[in-house]
Amino acid sequence: MKTRFVTLMVLPLVAFMISGCEKEKEDPSVTLGAQANATVPGFYSVSLDKTYTMSQAADNTGVIDILCFYEAETGNNIALASPGSGITGIFTGDDMPDNWGIKNTTYFFQTTLTGTQFEAVQDGDVLIETSFDTDNARRKAKDVQVGQVWAFKTQNGTYGLLLATAVTQGTSGTVTFKVRTK
Numbered sequence: 001m002k003t004r005f006v007t008l009m010v011l012p013l014v015a016f017m018i019s020g021c022e023k024e025k026e027d028p029s030v031t032l033g034a035q036a037n038a039t040v041p042g043f044y045s046v047s048l049d050k051t052y053t054m055s056q057a058a059d060n061t062g063v064i065d066i067l068c069f070y071e072a073e074t075g076n077n078i079a080l081a082s083p084g085s086g087i088t089g090i091f092t093g094d095d096m097p098d099n100w101g102i103k104n105t106t107y108f109f110q111t112t113l114t115g116t117q118f119e120a121v122q123d124g125d126v127l128i129e130t131s132f133d134t135d136n137a138r139r140k141a142k143d144v145q146v147g148q149v150w151a152f153k154t155q156n157g158t159y160g161l162l163l164a165t166a167v168t169q170g171t172s173g174t175v176t177f178k179v180r181t182k
Contacts, residue, residue, distance in 0.1 A: 027119075029165060029176050032068035034078060035091050036171035042068045046106075046154050046181060058095035061102040065154045070171045077143040078167050078175050082106035084155065085139035104155040107137035111161070113149040118163040121180045128182035129159040144175050158182070 030051065033040030043057035044050070044066040057064045061083065069090045070078050081087055083097040084105030091097055111131045121127055132151040141150045148164045159182045166176035 027178055029178050030162075031166075031174055031176040032066070032080075034068050034070040034171050034173045036070075037174060038172075040174050046158055046160060046179070047156065049179070054091065054093070054097075055095045057097075058100060061100045062104070065104055065106045065158075066152075067097065068175050070169065070173050072169075075143060076140065078169055078173050080108065080141040080144060080150070080162075080175065081139060082155075087140070105139060106152050106154045107132075107134075107139060108141035109133045109137040109151045110141065111149045111151050113161070115147050115149070115163055118149045118161060118178070118180070121161060123180050124182050125180070126182070128161050128180055131161060132159055144177075 030044055031040055032044055032051065033042045035042065041051040041053045041056070043052040043054065043064050045052070045060070045063040046065040048063055052060060052064065064083055066080050066082055068078065068080060069076070069087065071090060082105050083100055083103035088098055097103065109132055113131060132153050137153065144164050144167055146164050146167055150162050152160045152162065161180045162177040164175060164177050166174070168174045
């Protein structure tokens with residue numbers, strides 16, 4: 001009887017410990033939708049690690065660092081930028097970034113890091129900052145492709161790396177990425 005009681009008490013504890021370990025291994029991703037995507041938010045705050053729809057972003061302009069858009073004519077395809085990147089004619093309506101009073105600017109640089117190298121990086125690692133090339137950084141990450149690692153620096157000075165893990169082209173397309181910050 002005591003053995004059964006101990007077993008019944010220990011099994012839930014072991015299950016809890018295993019599930020806790022599995023949660024630590026999770027590497028959450030961010031998915032952003034392009035301008036015509038009605039189901040996936042297209043705006044992202046690095047500092048809050050939170051996505052926003054365009055109307056939500058318009059109410060929180062000071063925290064928006066990255067947005068997703070699609071533009072085939074100029075070769076941007078699925079691209080990442082920021083409200084301060086100067087893109088126009090992509091978004092429509094009263095809440096579009098063109099109308100925002102605060103337009104944070106994030107700069108991007110495509111690194112030569114591999115996905116495997118990215119996976120070895122932890123938040124806070126010095127490689128996150130040293131991978132960013134200020135002289136060659138741009139206000140857009142154009143034509144984002146699966147497997148690319150982009151270094152970025154937000155307007156408030158946060159450095160980051162993102163690894164593109166999924167891309168769907170088109171104005172209703174999406175980009176999914178993992179993020180590390182310093």
